[in-house]
Amino acid sequence: MSQRVEKQSPIEVVVVVLPESSIMSLASVLDPMRAANRVAGRQVFRWRLLSGDGEATMLTCGIPIDVEGRFAPPLGGDLLLVIGGFNLHKHAGKRFLAMLQECARHFDIVAGIESGCWLLGRSGLLNGRKATAHWEELEDFSQTFPALTVIGDRFVTDGKYWTSGGASPTFDMMLHLITERLGPALALDVASIFVYDQMHSATDVQPFVSLGRIEARDPELAGAIRLMERTLERPLTVAALARRLSISRRKLELLFARGLSISPAAYYLRLRLQVAHRLVRDSAIPIRDIALRCGFDSLSAFSRAYSREYQSSPLKMRSVTRGETSLRAEVAHGRKGDSLPGSDAG
Structure with missing residues (x-):
């Protein structure tokens, strides 16, 4: 993907977050965009947060996240990110996959975050492409989707379909997006805001142990x-x-x-x-x-x-x-009205 001229209008992003997802994966998607807006001094990203049913989504840490609506056509834009976590079979059935297939046609980039890559795989969108998953699931992911070329990189970009293996690789993926769409200087400034001093490339292999320094x-x-x-x-x-x-x-x-x-x-x-x-x-x-x-x-x-x-x-x-x-599912069902404020796109 070659570097593009900076867009004057905001990059339009739809983020779909499923129950039992990780708050770190969600933050790794949202905070780089928020920081890019802050560094640029204008709204270079504008996003909407959706869920499968339009209701607040309970994350694995027990925090409910409010959303703007239900993931359903018609939708379109520059980037569609699907964040998945545990028990996908309970939260994303055939109807969700059908909506994903339809909506994916109207976005420049479609990305599966953590277990979101399984949803892209089940929908058939990744057939014949390269993809990755979290290192714990690579073997099962490869066996489940033999039509894919599964590799253990931190994140994989193959045409318009991107996959990420975890929260930290997702942060790297978002920095990669910022570099491609808005330039490396802005991406470096965003990384610096989070004191992130080791920007990884897509082809860095996912480690079992994060060794740091x-x-x-x-x-x-x-x-x-x-x-x-x-x-x-x-x-x-x-x-x-x-x-x-x-x-x-x-x-x-x-x-x-x-x-x-x-x-x-x-x-x-x-x-x-x-x-x-x-x-x-x-x-x-x-x-x-x-x-x-x-x-x-x-x-x-x-x-x-x-x-x-x-x-x-x-x-x-x-x-x-x-x-x-x-028990978490019961708590989530009982606390639908007890939710956090929505995303800040400014």
């Missing part, structure tokens, strides 16, 4: 963590990790002790369990499959390790989590 301060430690990420399903011994990294086992142990105050073996196990914990809570993947995906040879070994870490068995944790989800 560790990569610059201690690249050997960062390299060890990245190797652990790549070998979750088939964990290496500490000695094998050291050999792959071309350092001694003693040096590897010192790197982790100095940088993270933990042994490499303990960190490796914790990393595997953290990934498993997210899958137990946030997916319907069978527990046995989660165990194998996170490098445990048996269900019993996984259950023991998980229980030590989280004081609950995987099955009990999943049961409790589903109960909390149902």
